[in-house]
Each structure stands twice: as C-alpha cells, then as structure tokens.
Amino acid sequence: MKSSLGARAALVSLFVLGLILACWQIATLPKREASHTTMTAEQIEYAKLMGQPTPDQRATQRHDGFPTPSQFFAVAADNLAHPFYDRGPNDKGIGIQLGWSLLRVSGGYLLAALFAIPFGFLIGMSPLLYRAFDPFIQLLKPISPLAWMPIALYTIKDASTSAIFVIFICSVWPMLINTAFGVANVRKDWLNVARTLEVAPLRKAFQIVLPAAAPTILTGMRISMGIAWLVIVAAEMLVGGTGIGYFVWNQWNNLSLPNVIFAVLLIGVVGMLLDLMFARIQRKVTYAE
Template identity: 80%
Template structure:
C-alpha cells in the first residue's frame, strides 16, 4: 500500500542507520538484562533489510498475477500464500541473507560489549591477554561461520527463485 509505505518509511529511514553501539546502552537501561538487551540489539539492527526487501518484493508482484487471482475469486489468505509469497520469496530471502550478515556482525559486537560468553567476548578477552594468535584464529572463525551462513541462504534463495 502506498499509504502504508509513506507512513512507515520515515521511521524506517531514521532507525535503520543507528549503530548497534548506540542501541546497547538504551537496551541495557530499559531491559535491565544483558542477554535480552543483546537479542534486542541484534533484532533492531538486522530487521531493516528484511523489512525493506519484503515490502519491495510484495510490491513488485506482477499485476497480471493478482488480476488472475481476483478473477478466480481467490480469497485473500490463499492469494497471499499462493501468489504473493511465492512471487516475492526470492526478494524476501535476499533481505534475510543481508539481515543474517548484519546479525552476525552485531552478535560479535554485542558479545564484546556485554561480555561473559561468545566469540566476541573471546576476541576481546584474548586481545586484553595480548594473545594475538587466538584473536586471529577467532577472527578467521567468525569469517568462516559468516560465509557458511551466507552460502546456506544463497542455496535457499536459488531454490525459491523462478526463472521464466
């Protein structure tokens, strides 16, 4: 809906570029729990590409397909699941792929800030212990896991892409 896009776009454009480093103190202050705050920060930083790509994918569904569904008097739920979702799936998965990359970056940053556990905490702790070898190993591990997640989403994206 163009009206919904105009209503929500300013909020998305203001919230999207805010750094995870800026969200963390606010989350810690309001949520009072470091684990929940970390999850909130990961969510708020990675939701935007998925949201924007989903809106774009749904708005790009061919008008003819929607007209055929209307002509056949397909109910709205069936039209959403059998016309719109399959047509928008490649774009939605592109957004999910980008969001996964951002989430992985933010997870590491949040673990560095909050501490306690995780690979981000491990990197920071090993840096403080001046163990550069362990830092390099952890950085490479972060890269390999990020690449693996991206490859999984790429395969899923190929599976749902329809080529005419």
C-alpha cells in the same frame, strides 16, 4: 563446463592461499642484528640482570609478538582439539563461546523475522501503509545497532538479553524493507488474474504473492543474517561474559595474538557458512521467467 570452471577456480584459490601463507612466513622470519654488535662481559651481565636481550638472543629471537604460521596452526589445533572445556568465567572453550554467539544471533534473528516478514507483507500490499510507515523506517534504519546498547542495558538490565535486542534491531530493517518491496512489486498480471478468478485474499497472499516475493524476501533475510553476525561480535565485546566477541577481547587482554587471529578467522568461516546456507535456500525459491 561448470565443473571445469569450478576446478580452475579451486586451483586459483589454493594458489592465493599458498601465496598468503608464504608472505606470512617471510614476514615473520626472525630478525637478526648486525653481526658486528658486541658487548663486554660486564655489559652482558648487566643486560641479563635488567632483563634485556644479549646479542646472541637478538640473533635468534623475535620481539614483535606476531605469530608465525606454525605457531598459529598449533594454537588453532589446540582450540579445536578441546572446544568445550569450561574452567571458569574467563576460560571457556571456543565451542562454548561460539555456541553462545549463535544462540544470541538465532534469538534476535527469529524475533526480527517474526515481526518484519508479516509487517512487511502488510505494508507491501497496502500503498497507504507503505507511505505512512516509510518515514519511520528511513529514520530508524541508519541508526547504528550498537547505539541502542546503552538504552537496552538501562531498560532490560541484562547483558545477554540486551545483545539479543541489538541483533533484533539490526536484523529487522533489511527483512522489512525487502519484504515490502517484493510484495509491492509482484507482477500486476498475476494479481489481475487472481482478481478475475475471484481468489480469496488469504489464498492470493499465500499462493500468488508469497511465492512471487520469496526471492526478494530471502535476499533481505540473507543480508540481515550477515549484519547480525557482524554486530554480535561488537556487542559481545561491550557486554562481556561469553561469546566469540568476548573471546576475542579477552584474548587481546591476555596478549594472545594467535588466539585472536584464530577467532577472527573462525568468525569469517561461520559467517561464510551462514551466507552459503541462505544462498542455497534462495536458489531453491528463485524461478526463471
């Protein structure tokens, strides 16, 4: 039954993809001028001198600059064929740019996990600490991560490290809140049994509380990764240098719209793969009651 449903879903997805490509192709068809548009020989010569299109050129050329599907796939194939070239600061392959972004996300995300999970575990097990720190969490959580960028640049004085700090500050809150919530809502029956059996606190934390709270913790980690990958693109547009966000901004400045579209779709693909990775881990730690 599940395999049949998956096959039908795949067919629907392929149909939707084909529909999108067809609409894209139709929307980028060459626009032709009315056939009655005529110019004298002198007007045609003047148009060529001024760099303006002649009637024949208007009939066969597009001027809005949006790529056709074939133009986009040609650019995508070229980027994927040579992903790791390095021709200077402003001309690096998409593989290098993507690697820098993933490196920054990994650094900030791991720092957030090392802080948020133990601290969330601590305040989740203590109602006193939970109430004491909740106002600070609720105050800092809504602040846009990019609002921290000027402060980070001023204090750290390094663009790449500042981007890692921004990833840290945006990743820490979902992990912290979900860890504290998951730990605080472990079933009381299990804790009472552990208390009756006089289980040591450390053993209770690792063998009872942590497995019970693991699905909620993984949910927070999954949300944090999605936010981190979202924020790194905007952060790299601000700090420049390297990264997929900088690649998008640089290609826009070069008026290379096919490269911009390719990078945007690649960002989506990488984000989807990261989410699927966490979804698979989450299923492994989720139990059925």
